[in-house]
Amino acid sequence: MSPIDRQGPVSETLETVAAWMLGLLWLxxxxxxxxxxxxxxxxxxxFDLFAPLTLKNFEDAWAAAxxxxxxxxxxxxxxGILVAQFTLCTLAAFAxxxxxxxxxxVLFLLILVQLLVAPEVLMLENxxxxxxxxxxxxxxxxxxxxxxSAFGIFLLRQTFKSVPKELEEAARVEGCSSLGVxxxxxxxxxxxxxxxxxxxxxxxxxxxxxxxLIITNSVANRPLTVGLAVFASVDQxxxxxxxxxxxxxxxxxxxxxxxxxxxxxxxxxxRAGIR
Amino acid sequence: xxxxxxxxxxxxxxxLPACALLAMFTHxxxxxxIWHSFxxxxxxxxxxxxVGLDNYxxxxxxxIFWKSLVNNLxxxxxxxPISVALALTMALFVNSKLRGKGxxxxxxxxxxxxPMIAVANIWLFFYNPQYGLLAAALKPFGxxxxxxxxxxxxxxxxxxxxxxxxxxxxxxxxxxxxLQQIPTDLxxxxxxxxxxxxxxxWRITFPLLMxxxxxxxxxxxxxxxxxxxxxxxxxxxGPDNATSVLLFQIYVAGFKFFDQAQAATLSVVLLAILxxxxxxxxxxxxxxxxxx
Numbered sequence: 001m002s003p004i005d006r007q008g009p010v011s012e013t014l015e016t017v018a019a020w021m022l023g024l025l026w027l028x029x030x031x032x033x034x035x036x037x038x039x040x041x042x043x044x045x046x047f048d049l050f051a052p053l054t055l056k057n058f059e060d061a062w063a064a065a066x067x068x069x070x071x072x073x074x075x076x077x078x079x080g081i082l083v084a085q086f087t088l089c090t091l092a093a094f095a096x097x098x099x100x101x102x103x104x105x106v107l108f109l110l111i112l113v114q115l116l117v118a119p120e121v122l123m124l125e126n127x128x129x130x131x132x133x134x135x136x137x138x139x140x141x142x143x144x145x146x147x148x149s150a151f152g153i154f155l156l157r158q159t160f161k162s163v164p165k166e167l168e169e170a171a172r173v174e175g176c177s178s179l180g181v182x183x184x185x186x187x188x189x190x191x192x193x194x195x196x197x198x199x200x201x202x203x204x205x206x207x208x209x210x211x212x213l214i215i216t217n218s219v220a221n222r223p224l225t226v227g228l229a230v231f232a233s234v235d236q237x238x239x240x241x242x243x244x245x246x247x248x249x250x251x252x253x254x255x256x257x258x259x260x261x262x263x264x265x266x267x268x269x270x271r272a273g274i275r
Numbered sequence: 276x277x278x279x280x281x282x283x284x285x286x287x288x289x290x291l292p293a294c295a296l297l298a299m300f301t302h303x304x305x306x307x308x309i310w311h312s313f314x315x316x317x318x319x320x321x322x323x324x325x326v327g328l329d330n331y332x333x334x335x336x337x338x339i340f341w342k343s344l345v346n347n348l349x350x351x352x353x354x355x356p357i358s359v360a361l362a363l364t365m366a367l368f369v370n371s372k373l374r375g376k377g378x379x380x381x382x383x384x385x386x387x388x389x390p391m392i393a394v395a396n397i398w399l400f401f402y403n404p405q406y407g408l409l410a411a412a413l414k415p416f417g418x419x420x421x422x423x424x425x426x427x428x429x430x431x432x433x434x435x436x437x438x439x440x441x442x443x444x445x446x447x448x449x450x451x452x453x454l455q456q457i458p459t460d461l462x463x464x465x466x467x468x469x470x471x472x473x474x475x476x477w478r479i480t481f482p483l484l485m486x487x488x489x490x491x492x493x494x495x496x497x498x499x500x501x502x503x504x505x506x507x508x509x510x511x512x513g514p515d516n517a518t519s520v521l522l523f524q525i526y527v528a529g530f531k532f533f534d535q536a537q538a539a540t541l542s543v544v545l546l547a548i549l550x551x552x553x554x555x556x557x558x559x560x561x562x563x564x565x566x567x
């Protein structure tokens with residue numbers, strides 16, 4: 001055996017211990033919040049293995065702020081953004097992948113600028129634009145700056161380019177138009193990329209905060225993140241166990257989805273990251 | 276190849292909706308931001324006028340600007356190397372033959388999935404001087420009553436710890452993917468040569484991971500300038516601007532003081548920094564690694 005694989009039992013144990021220490025350390029803040037959320041507020045920061053479990057904190061949090069409305073807003077927002085992005089990015093990516101047209105290269109280079117400069121970096125100018133459109137405090141106002149996504153166009157263009165030309169020609173012979181080819185050949189071929197891009201975008205927009213904070217000012221249009229921040233910042237009379245419950249509740253759907261579909265999540269983040 | 280007019284029209288119709296939106300919320304605002312940075316803020320009875328470099332002069336004379344810039348640099352230069360080093364360590368752990376590596380991967384990655392606002396709440400509680408776990412853990416050592424987020428000496432570091440916690444697991448997956456790409460015969464060859472694990476890592480693994488490291492570094496630095504959600508919730512830029520960073524100051528200038536000129540001038544600085552990062556990446560990057 002060579003030194004590379006020969007690992008003394010001591011160093012192997014050390015490595016395992018280090019890895020587990022880091023893992024536990026990483027789970028600690030979250031575990032602390034989970035523990036607090038599921039126990040009566042009398043037990044905040046008083047650890048007792050036999051403390052009674054309760055769901056009351058979740059009930060109280062749900063009753064204390066319009067979380068149902070926030071959930072609905074975030075869901076509509078995320079679905080709306082996703083549908084629009086899929087449509088717009090697919091069309092643009094197809095043109096960039098399969099057509100030769102005037103201005104193509106310059107246009108593509110300009111699009112890439114958005115990978116660097118996200119809409120919230122230009123928050124004031126974008127707010128002025130949204131205000132002039134009369135969309136302040138609407139879900140459309142939150143969504144609009146994100147609908148043309150350089151990232152989506154880039155990702156789909158790469159995928160479409162790798163689709164064999166023969167598939168397209170076969171479809172053309174059968175009498176498909178350009179859009180028909182896109183729908184029958186390219187979109188099905190890019191399914192894993194749509195999944196990856198979709199998961200990344202869902203978690204991005206479910207979690208997005210600063211821009212929705214700027215655009216919304218009423219309960220009717222607030223997404224979850226802004227609602228949670230408003231709820232948690234009213235510190236009088238609200239105790240930590242309820243704040244922890246609300247925090248877990250709002251991240252719950254994503255967290256559960258992640259625990260169920262870990263592999264897909266990790267794969268998606270990976271696919272989406274390596275551009 | 277002659278480009279046909281018909282194809283050009285078709286293609287432009289396809290790219291137009293996405294490009295119009297991109298132009299509207301990225302390119303045009305970049306231009307108007309620069310424009311506004313050379314003009315005064317419009318007031319009800321005093322319309323905006325050209326003021327040359329006055330806004331920039333005011334900005335350079337403003338200690339809060341310098342404070343935010345320095346904070347942002349400290350934030351980036353500490354949180355980025357630490358989270359990237361941790362990410363690599365995590366990836367090496369999870370990629371080895373450890374027991375329970377599936378669980379560990381989950382533990383490292385979970386913070387990435389949480390909204391930054393949720394993360395902020397969790398850590399706000401964690402740092403709480405009265406009820407927080409940190410206070411409880413330090414009590415046996417006689418360290419009590421430290422208000423981590425309320426003290427100028429510790430607040431920025433407390434936020435840096437949060438950023439590291441949130442980001443390291445995210446960068447881990449890129450390293451993990453890259454580690455799995457390294458051909459196993461390299462390991463066999465190194466084994467035949469009698470190389471130790473340490474040598475193998477520094478001579479083989481680490482250099483092969485260089486493109487990943489560059490990619491992760493660039494993204495981490497960009498994030499360090501762009502992700503400020505937790506600052507809103509945890510410190511509001513305080514105490515006394517100890518945790519204010521550029522993007523947060525842009526928000527304050529634009530939406531607290533309604534000072535368009537100041538916000539635009541700060542935005543130009545942030546844009547310049549982002550473009551410098553991009554140029555740096557372009558110059559250092561092995562181009563074939565990232566683009567096509």
